[in-house]
Amino acid sequence: MSGTSTNTNGASGSSQADRRTRVTVLVALTANLVIAAAKAVGGLFAGSPALLSEAAHSVADSLNEVFLLAALRRSRRPADRRHPFGYGKERFFWSLLAAVVIFVMGGCFSFFQGVEALRNGAEEKFSGYVAGLIVLGVAFLAEGISLVRALHQVHRQGGASEGARDPALRTVVAEDGTAVLGVTLAMIGMALHMITGQVVWEASASLGIGALLVYVAYRLGREAMGQLIGEAADPEASGRIRELLEAQPEIDSVEALFTMKMGLDSDLVAARIDLMPGLDSEHVEEVAVRIKRSIARAVPEAGEIFLDVTDRHANEAQESPAATGERGGA
Template sequence: MSDPEKSGAQEDRKTRLTVLVALAANLVIAVAKAIGGVIAGSPALLSEAAHSVADSLNEVFLLAALHRSRRPADRRHPFGYGKERFFWSLLAAVGIFVMGGCFSFFQGFEALTGPNTQESHSGYTAGLVVLGVALLAEGASLVRAVHQVRAQPGKGLGSDPALRTVLAEDSTAVLGVLLAAGGMVLHMVTGNVVWEGSASLAIGALLVYVAFGLGKSAREQLIGEAVDPELREGILDLLQSQPEIDYVAALHTMQLGMDSTLVAARVDLTPGIDSERLELVSERIKESIQKRWPEADQVFLDVVDIPQRVRE
């Protein structure tokens, strides 16, 4: 196993633990919220229960992504299965939208258009206790996710779609709990269900916004997103600095997975390089790129004769 693969496997183990922590927290919280929401008759609490169920299912998707994206390349998938990571992350975004956002909107509209009734304060007190416990659990999961992100210098928040999804879920879960609690408290104080209905709508809008952002990012990576512009410029500078390369006509990159990148360049070599030396030069340039950027594991050089008029 190469160094990038070993490093990637170690990061996956950390991310898997982060996902498992979030899954355990969401499963327990979903049950508690559902029971509390039924007892209290609270639309905001039921919206949060749907939110936690959606997050739990999404964590299962992310565990599948971590497992399947590490499968080795084969004949049908010569570049490996790295993009499985992006596919399952896209499904997680869809799950947040459908199960969380849509149900929250439904609960909100039902509360606003239905009779203005309020359950006993004891039921709402139990619901607020459930939300307090949920806030502690979601907060602990969020702290772990943030800690892992900060432990990855230079990679940034958007590097790992699985970790990014967990971080987004935990962040929205904390905000959702605060919105639900605020709506319930105002409902108790004023006796007006509009506060809870509004809280449910706000939770739905928050989930839809997060789902859109995660889905857009996963879509871009699935259809073939180029590497960071700074990395591309670095590869271009290295190619142009090679004494055997006279001109770089084109440079294309694509992220194939968490630690796999495709680099394809069309270059014109200096005159006088015979076919035997050409192969040695090409291999040396490829090794130079891979040594400096280990994630660039798929490097292809297309040697062509570029007319002078094209260069100008």
Template sequence: MTDNSENNRPGPSEDRKTRLTVLVALAANLLIAVAKAVGGLFAGSPALLSEAAHSVADSLNEVFLLAALRRSRKPADRRHPFGYGKERFFWSLLAAVGIFVMGGCFSFFQGFEALTQGGGEESRTGYVAGLAVLGVALLAEGSSLARALHQVRAQPGEGIGADPALRTVVAEDGTAVIGVLLAAGGMVAHMVTGDIVWEAAASLTIGLLLVYVAFSLGRSARDQLIGEAADPELHRGIRELLTSQPEIDYLAALHTMRLGLHSTLVAARVDLVPGIDSERLELVSERIKRAVRERWPEADQVFLDVVEAPRRVRDERPA
């Protein structure tokens, strides 16, 4: 049996690009988190403090994603014969939980506290400092988002949904840019009207946005962890290839499951034409599996189960 463990893992060059994208996002978020926290405490801004929590959550999530990139490349072993490709899905799920707990919940807390206790900036210096921090944050987050989107555009065949690490970075940076704009809008409205309800509303809106993003990322990671089927186009292509084989009389079932970013399990139940002996059966099976792997390299784990077609199918066959 051919060892396909290397196919379980993304190419080194692709991983290096994604790792660099995550590192850029991590550096930006660490710098911004400190600036937002200092600016938020100085200005007494709940919206800015919510954004600081958001950046801290994003920084922790980038650490999760770096762990995912490293661990998902481990080769298959006895305990994990299909490799560690699903490590990316697991750490992406943890990143989604981090966005919800550290970002969303803290933003809600800041918003409700501002509504119930009031308070806010006491001088225009605080407003200016807070807005200056948000301006720097917008530039940093925008640069990180541009880097991630550039990598997405460089992968036209896969898109944003292929790599959970890249998808999480794009979602985080996109949410961060929107959050900065919301926080800035709340601070400006607060400065103009003198009513902190605007900043509280901005903080609550940021919280809702983070919860939505966390839910979307978490649902995707959950589907991949519990066993998500391959792309419908891939499934359809494999079905067509199998049914076109002269030795296959009937395709009883075809199941696919993503094992990692570049690894897919294919399991098919087939009924072969009569008259194939055991020796030829092995040769036919290996040829069909090789044909699937050569046409779709990501379908690296292919299993064929020879079964007898149901009676109704046998009765419908032409004489």
């Protein structure tokens, strides 16, 4: 039995994608910082629970962008003795942390504002309504621009299926999409409060924003958790690897195939294969090297490839009664 490995990567393509993602995150961070300050000032001036909820939402998003920038830098560190497979999974860790921040800072604060408004009421002046709606209108425009930028990058990276592989980009899209919906809810709640004089509309908007943020945090956290605990590679990639192995003339059978995501564009591949009978050790090594190179070409994200090569027929012959002298005498 022998185990072999190889290491390949598309560093140039990955670094270009990272640069584009970094620009997208910086655009979102700039927008959220400006919007958070405007919402906080407008919310305090107007006494609007919905606007204060949106301010907390933007603060949470701003902190998340800082986490994502850290993820982009730290996840590309080279492998070392303590982390022989590299630091690619840090990308998933920071995405999980961002989900926690969305839940705690955004969702919980929005629920608090909504409940407080229902319990104690909220008095607003007409000028406060106008200022709040203007702030929300500007926020809607800024968040929309950031969302369009993120969606454009998703399209450039191969559409929804490929772009969604990047947890940083996925988080920005989720944040901006949620922000657009949250601002819309806040505008509707504030407008109805202004028209009817009933604070229940703004309180309901705050509760709706909180529910929206909790749902998004749950989805992002669940995806990050799956990747952190050892999620398998994409089914399409696994299928290509199995087809390639089964097409090799020297392979009798593929006993097992295991894959695991080690980072954004790096998968670990481990296969247990049985060879055809009659191959000498030198030929076995040549076959293993050729198979690894074929997998690396067919599946560029296969960064680590391990083959457990066995000759089942030789093992069966060694264990047979004839080979071990256990056959009964005549």
